[in-house]
Amino acid sequence: MSSATPDGIALRPRRQINFQALGIYIAAIVLFIVLGLLNPNFLTAGNLRDVAVSASVNAIIGIGLTFVIITGGIDLSVGAIASFVGIVSATLMVNGGIPPAMGLIAGIILGIVCGAVNGLLITKLRLPPFIATLGTMSVFQGCAYVATNGKPVYDVPKEFVLLLNSYVVGIPVVVIVVAVVAVGAGLLLRKTVFGQNVIAVGGSEETAWLSGVRVHRVKIAVYCLAGGLSALGGLVIVARINAAQPDAGSPYQLTAIAAAVIGGANLMGGEGRIAGTLVGAVILGALTNGLVLLNVPSFYEQIVTGLVVLIAVSLDQGSKGWPMLKRSNKKDLTAAPPTASTSAVRS
Amino acid sequence: MAEHLLVVRDIAKSFPGVRALDGVSFTLERGEIRTLAGENGAGKSTLLGILGGALRPDRGSITIDGVRRMEYTSRRALAEGVRIAQQEPAIVPQLSVEQNLLLGLTRQQRKASADDIDRALKDVAQMGFPMDARTPVSRLSPAQRHALTIARAFAFGAKIVALDEPTTSMLEHNVAEVLSRVREIAHGRGVGVIYVSHKMPEVMSVSDTVVVLRDGKPAFDRPITETSSDDIVRRMVGRELLSFERQHPVDPAAPVHFEASGVSHATSSAPLSISVRKGEVVGIAGLVGSGRTEFLRSIIRADEGSRSSVSIAGKPVKIRSPRDSRTAGIAFIPEDRKAQGLVLQTPAYANVALTADGQLNGFGPFISKKKQIAMAEAMGKRMSLRPANVSLNARQFSGGNQQKLVIAKWIWLGATVYLFDEPTKGVDVGGKVEIYELIDQLASEGNAVIVVSSDLPEIISISDRVLVMRAGEFVSEHTGADINEHSIVANAMGVSSESPQSSQNDAAPAASVPSSDRIDPADTGADAFGAAKGTS
Numbered sequence: 001m002s003s004a005t006p007d008g009i010a011l012r013p014r015r016q017i018n019f020q021a022l023g024i025y026i027a028a029i030v031l032f033i034v035l036g037l038l039n040p041n042f043l044t045a046g047n048l049r050d051v052a053v054s055a056s057v058n059a060i061i062g063i064g065l066t067f068v069i070i071t072g073g074i075d076l077s078v079g080a081i082a083s084f085v086g087i088v089s090a091t092l093m094v095n096g097g098i099p100p101a102m103g104l105i106a107g108i109i110l111g112i113v114c115g116a117v118n119g120l121l122i123t124k125l126r127l128p129p130f131i132a133t134l135g136t137m138s139v140f141q142g143c144a145y146v147a148t149n150g151k152p153v154y155d156v157p158k159e160f161v162l163l164l165n166s167y168v169v170g171i172p173v174v175v176i177v178v179a180v181v182a183v184g185a186g187l188l189l190r191k192t193v194f195g196q197n198v199i200a201v202g203g204s205e206e207t208a209w210l211s212g213v214r215v216h217r218v219k220i221a222v223y224c225l226a227g228g229l230s231a232l233g234g235l236v237i238v239a240r241i242n243a244a245q246p247d248a249g250s251p252y253q254l255t256a257i258a259a260a261v262i263g264g265a266n267l268m269g270g271e272g273r274i275a276g277t278l279v280g281a282v283i284l285g286a287l288t289n290g291l292v293l294l295n296v297p298s299f300y301e302q303i304v305t306g307l308v309v310l311i312a313v314s315l316d317q318g319s320k321g322w323p324m325l326k327r328s329n330k331k332d333l334t335a336a337p338p339t340a341s342t343s344a345v346r347s
Numbered sequence: 348m349a350e351h352l353l354v355v356r357d358i359a360k361s362f363p364g365v366r367a368l369d370g371v372s373f374t375l376e377r378g379e380i381r382t383l384a385g386e387n388g389a390g391k392s393t394l395l396g397i398l399g400g401a402l403r404p405d406r407g408s409i410t411i412d413g414v415r416r417m418e419y420t421s422r423r424a425l426a427e428g429v430r431i432a433q434q435e436p437a438i439v440p441q442l443s444v445e446q447n448l449l450l451g452l453t454r455q456q457r458k459a460s461a462d463d464i465d466r467a468l469k470d471v472a473q474m475g476f477p478m479d480a481r482t483p484v485s486r487l488s489p490a491q492r493h494a495l496t497i498a499r500a501f502a503f504g505a506k507i508v509a510l511d512e513p514t515t516s517m518l519e520h521n522v523a524e525v526l527s528r529v530r531e532i533a534h535g536r537g538v539g540v541i542y543v544s545h546k547m548p549e550v551m552s553v554s555d556t557v558v559v560l561r562d563g564k565p566a567f568d569r570p571i572t573e574t575s576s577d578d579i580v581r582r583m584v585g586r587e588l589l590s591f592e593r594q595h596p597v598d599p600a601a602p603v604h605f606e607a608s609g610v611s612h613a614t615s616s617a618p619l620s621i622s623v624r625k626g627e628v629v630g631i632a633g634l635v636g637s638g639r640t641e642f643l644r645s646i647i648r649a650d651e652g653s654r655s656s657v658s659i660a661g662k663p664v665k666i667r668s669p670r671d672s673r674t675a676g677i678a679f680i681p682e683d684r685k686a687q688g689l690v691l692q693t694p695a696y697a698n699v700a701l702t703a704d705g706q707l708n709g710f711g712p713f714i715s716k717k718k719q720i721a722m723a724e725a726m727g728k729r730m731s732l733r734p735a736n737v738s739l740n741a742r743q744f745s746g747g748n749q750q751k752l753v754i755a756k757w758i759w760l761g762a763t764v765y766l767f768d769e770p771t772k773g774v775d776v777g778g779k780v781e782i783y784e785l786i787d788q789l790a791s792e793g794n795a796v797i798v799v800s801s802d803l804p805e806i807i808s809i810s811d812r813v814l815v816m817r818a819g820e821f822v823s824e825h826t827g828a829d830i831n832e833h834s835i836v837a838n839a840m841g842v843s844s845e846s847p848q849s850s851q852n853d854a855a856p857a858a859s860v861p862s863s864d865r866i867d868p869a870d871t872g873a874d875a876f877g878a879a880k881g882t883s
Contacts, residue, residue: 187713191713191714192712192713192714193703193704193705193708193712193714196697196700196701196714197701199690199693199697200690200693200697200701203690203691203692203693204686204687204689204690204691206681206686206687207686207687207688207689207690207701208690208701209649209669210647210649210669210679210681210687210688211669211673211701211702211756212668212669212670212672212673212674212702213670213701214668214670270690270692270693271692
């Protein structure tokens with residue numbers, strides 16, 4: 001039949017510039033320039049290194065979260081996992097005497113197990129991700145307190161601190177770790193069947209399921225990934241402050257989500273970019289750092305962070321939602337009766 | 348004489364890449380019922396969007412009661428008494444009937460609303476759906492909800508009411524009552540009605556005038572008495588109606604390729620079985636709600652609690668999930684292609700590659716975008732996908748071409764069993780023929796095909812054999828000359844010719860129905876299902 005009618009001009013796929021994704025980079029550059037103008041110390045190499053280091057924990061945890069968010073889920077327990085893993089690993093190394101490398105690996109495994117618990121609750125018990133991780137957040141945080149009776153663990157082995165908090169040819173090790181994690185995550189998301197399945201599950205779970213994607217497996221894997229990276233983030237915190245606090249991870253609970261969201265991850269699922277999350281984390285780090293340099297009282301930092309999240313998300317929504325035209329256009333192009341799915345988008 | 352109630356003049360509206368409306372003009376008088384007819388994508392929805400104030404036209408004017416409206420917003424439209432009753436009833440199931448009627452009113456308006464509520468309830472009752480003001484809408488049937496939506500549109504000082512496919516979920520004798528009530532209200536209260544429907548008998552019986560849109564332009568504008576349904580359909584399509592005949596009917600000696608037995612699901616009454624020969628297309632007809640979709644989904648074990656034992660080419664295959672059925676080469680093409688067939692915001696090629704495991708990988712565990720695109724392009728070429736650019740997002744394709752993408756993801760994988768659920772729902776006439784050709788071709792290549800459809804002419808023209816499902820069971824099997832509308836409908840409804848059902852048909856709007864017209868059992872919906880059970 002149709003093979004006889006070649007449709008002539010096969011349009012070459014044109015490389016499309018994603019302006020939405022571009023916006024976040026422009027915002028970051030503008031922020032750096034503005035902070036640099038306000039305080040000349042901001043754009044010095046030493047300070048930029050500090051910014052990178054302070055952004056690293058958010059970046060690591062945020063990257064894991066990006067996967068979760070792309071599947072349409074959320075993980076509120078990342079900060080608690082970071083705290084729990086930090087305490088357990090530090091205790092193992094300080095009191096159990098296990099070598100630092102083993103402490104690191106044990107911590108990450110514990111994080112993955114915590115993530116697996118989340119994933120199983122969400123898939124097998126069908127709890128909404130928000131509820132499931134709200135519960136486990138509390139449980140993991142409680143475990144962190146129980147582990148040492150609420151006491152911090154000091155005097156972490158020097159080798160462990162050096163493992164994550166030293167410099168290689170002037171570059172902080174954590175920055176290298178972030179780079180490796182980001183590249184790996186980018187490849188995983190864009191270049192593997194797993195990554196395509198993650199996006200498909202977030203875009204339309206039913207479609208993925210009916211196409212033979214093992215949806216549960218994908219979801220569990222994604223929460224394991226978030227758990228493992230949260231653990232890594234928690235260990236970075238331990239190395240940086242040279243001690244494990246039972247609530248060290250809690251500040252990152254929401255800022256990691258913020259980093260992902262500023263970077264364009266859509267809480268409705270199906271959308272999110274690793275690079276975006278990285279930039280989101282850098283923006284948050286630069287703000288914190290810049291406000292300190294500008295002698296702004298630290299209480300204001302939270303206000304600013306909150307406003308940045310609100311502005312970033314509303315710009316993101318705006319660029320999608322501007323033209324209502326755009327949406328009704330879709331309707332007309334596809335020329336199908338408005339089924340529930342088309343109208344459910346957002347009106 | 349007084350001004351026209353509504354004058355729409357030279358309205359144009361473009362969306363990026365599409366000219367949805369181009370120079371549409373018409374008038375509407377008080378008490379006039381004007382049908383807006385046109386194929387999918389002809390611009391009806393856009394026009395209703397503009398009338399409701401949700402969309403701003405690029406050009407043209409809207410004049411209501413002689414006043415030309417410049418800043419025409421949704422609020423303005425409501426204030427002018429323009430009401431758009433959507434196809435999907437826009438009501439809140441958790442609220443009661445009365446609360447739904449009051450939705451969106453200010454406190455003052457609510458105080459003065461008692462009479463309007465009474466009248467709306469009376470309207471609904473006269474349409475044949477008496478209901479109590481305090482009943483939660485969640486307890487109403489789809490047909491009752493539609494009736495409520497219609498009544499609400501006419502309440503609270505409506506002057507212009509647009510009804511978009513208002514009868515899709517109603518049984519035929521209900522439709523007649525609803526339509527006669529709509530006429531009474533329109534004529535009695537001087538309300539202008541814009542009526543959108545695909546069902547020609549309704550259009551012929553309810554409207555005073557008709558305007559046909561084709562490709563965004565008004566193609567035809569007549570009083571209904573000066574035209575016929577054949578005429579209207581011809582103007583809508585602008586070409587001859589589809590006629591499709593299978594090029595490759597099944598070889599009577601072909602061996603059985605696909606067999607499923609013990610197919611059941613959580614709510615089914617009895618396990619079913621089916622067998623399909625190589626190259627055979629088996630149509631499954633029946634009312635919506637008769638369990639056809641559930642049957643297909645149970646075969647691939649898409650839902651919890653479903654059972655089936657399947658064998659392909661004589662060998663039993665173990666199927667516990669859609670994953671297993673994909674491995675076994677069973678393709679399921681779902682009815683709701685936007686929500687179940689495609690991931691709309693991802694590129695077409697990624698949708699087609701969704702069934703891939705490692706087949707399209709390049710280096711190591713990494714997928715090769717190049718291979719995915721090449722494969723999708725090859726599929727697109729075979730199916731004359733338009734546009735041919737597979738890097739466009741799935742959302743950007745029309746219904747028919749989206750359907751090709753859904754089918755493509757199974758063809759490249761080499762599936763040999765194809766389960767179609769309403770394959771041409773929301774696909775325009777040209778696209779339908781292409782899908783039929785594709786199904787015919789799949790069969791001619793020795794695959795086994797099952798097609799569930801509510802479109803009778805479709806079932807009749809593409810099937811080698813038709814099974815009719817009623818209340819979760821196969822009630823009849825038709826081959827050869829027995830594949831005809833009358834015998835299929837009679838079995839689907841569970842009526843023989845002497846039953847009371849036929850008198851209901853007599854009560855339906857009488858008009859010359861062209862044979863090509865859809866007699867769509869789906870349109871009778873859940874109510875019809877209930878009624879059919881009652882009479883059987």
